[in-house]
Amino acid sequence: MQVNLEAEFEASNVKEVLNKLDAELIGLKPVKTRIREIAALLLVDRLRKQFALTSETPTLHMNFTGNPGTGKTTVAMRMAEILHRLGYVRGGHLVSVTRDDLVGQYIGHTAPKTKEVIKKAMGGVLFIDEAYYLYKPENERDYGAESIEILLQTMENNRDDLVVILAGYKDRMDKFFHSNPGLRSRIAHHVDFPDYSAEELLQIAKLMLAAQNYRFSPDAEKAFFDYVTIRMTLEHFANARSVRNALDRARLRQANRLFAHASKSLNKIDLMTLEAEDILGSRVFLEGKPDMDGDEGSDAVVD
Numbered sequence: 272m273q274v275n276l277e278a279e280f281e282a283s284n285v286k287e288v289l290n291k292l293d294a295e296l297i298g299l300k301p302v303k304t305r306i307r308e309i310a311a312l313l314l315v316d317r318l319r320k321q322f323a324l325t326s327e328t329p330t331l332h333m334n335f336t337g338n339p340g341t342g343k344t345t346v347a348m349r350m351a352e353i354l355h356r357l358g359y360v361r362g363g364h365l366v367s368v369t370r371d372d373l374v375g376q377y378i379g380h381t382a383p384k385t386k387e388v389i390k391k392a393m394g395g396v397l398f399i400d401e402a403y404y405l406y407k408p409e410n411e412r413d414y415g416a417e418s419i420e421i422l423l424q425t426m427e428n429n430r431d432d433l434v435v436i437l438a439g440y441k442d443r444m445d446k447f448f449h450s451n452p453g454l455r456s457r458i459a460h461h462v463d464f465p466d467y468s469a470e471e472l473l474q475i476a477k478l479m480l481a482a483q484n485y486r487f488s489p490d491a492e493k494a495f496f497d498y499v500t501i502r503m504t505l506e507h508f509a510n511a512r513s514v515r516n517a518l519d520r521a522r523l524r525q526a527n528r529l530f531a532h533a534s535k536s537l538n539k540i541d542l543m544t545l546e547a548e549d550i551l552g553s554r555v556f557l558e559g560k561p562d563m564d565g566d567e568g569s570d571a572v573v574d
Contacts, residue, residue: 274318285310288352295349296342297478298471305462306346306353313357328431330459331359334448336441337464340510343438344398346462351396354434361394361432368397370404373418381414385421393433402437403447419451426457467510472499476514480545485522490547495521498550505561513561517553520562524549 280286289307296303312329319325331354335343348365355363368388375381389397399405405415426435437444437454441463448455467475473496480486487495498517502508525545529537554560 272322274321276314276318279318280314283314283356285314285353285356288349288356292346292349295345297474298467299342299346299464302342302346302462302464305460306350309350309460310353310357313353313359317357328359330430330457331434332426332430332458333434333436333460333462334444334458335436335438335462335464336444338440338466338508338510340512340514341464341466342511343464344400346464347396347398347436347438350436351434354396359431360396360434364392364395366392366395366397367400369400370415373399373422374405374413374415376414378414381417382421385418389421389425389433393429396434396436398436398438401439401443403439403443406447406450408450419454423453423457426454466503469496469500469503472503472510472514475511476518479515479518484543485518485545486543488544488546491545491550494547494550498553498555501555501559502561505555505559507561517562520553521545521549524552 289303289310292303292306313331316325316329333350335347337343344365344367347367351360351363351365354360366388372388373381373385375384405419407413407415422435425433437458439447448458473492476495476499477487477492495517499514502513502517507513522545528546528549529541554562
């Protein structure tokens with residue numbers, strides 16, 4: 272008996288998911304490389320099973336670390352698809368939660384909440400953002416430890432039907448694992464998501480605009496590059512999330528600019544184009560402060 276690895280790869284349709292990841296996310300080369308490596312490992316493992324060289328399902332639980340807006344949730348979604356196409360999970364769906372979805376506020380409330388979330392995620396991937404908030408040792412009445420204990424049991428006993436991905440800031444996740452060695456021992460893959468460069472953020476902005484049939488004028492493109500270069504140095508910066516919020520505000524300014532000249536006839540290009548003044552109206556330029564009428568500074572918002 273022989274198998275053709277390339278033919279198996281094509282048949283699994285995993286390449287389609289990897290290409291989708293490339294199209295969706297600018298940059299993130301080390302992340303994409305790691306995801307491809309994991310996909311290759313799983314494909315080889317599946318072939319080894321055909322030769323009875325392995326019997327146990329490999330540990331697939333993961334830890335995604337990085338700042339907000341670096342694509343962790345998007346990669347988790349694609350990872351769920353890969354796992355499904357290779358037969359490691361039944362459904363391939365992603366259930367994304369935070370502490371509030373798992374931990375109750377009174378005795379007897381946490382176990383049912385956690386088990387209900389696990390039930391929904393079974394057969395797919397459970398993505399727990401800001402997982403370190405589950406552990407609050409300074410609060411003796413906190414019930415996060417109970418949720419962690421249930422998760423530990425599930426991660427160990429249901430490895431063939433559920434993959435758990437924990438996510439959050441790297442330094443906080445390191446402390447979290449140090450305080451919960453049982454969790455660390457169950458995590459097989461640690462993937463760190465780097466911040467985007469100003470050039471990559473501009474590319475992301477152009478993709479976001481194109482998806483909504485907008486575009487930058489040449490001067491607006493230069494202004495936005497200057498915007499992200501400054502914005503990256505200010506507080507509450509959240510990578511692609513900050514870009515999205517900045518574009519929302521720029522579109523608002525564009526609409527007001529067009530209304531200020533309501534008597535003028537507009538064509539399709541006028542309605543599509545963001546001009547430099549739509550970008551330069553930001554407080555980032557006027558006051559050296561983030562606009563912060565969006566939520567990019569909130570830890571609680573999923574990437």
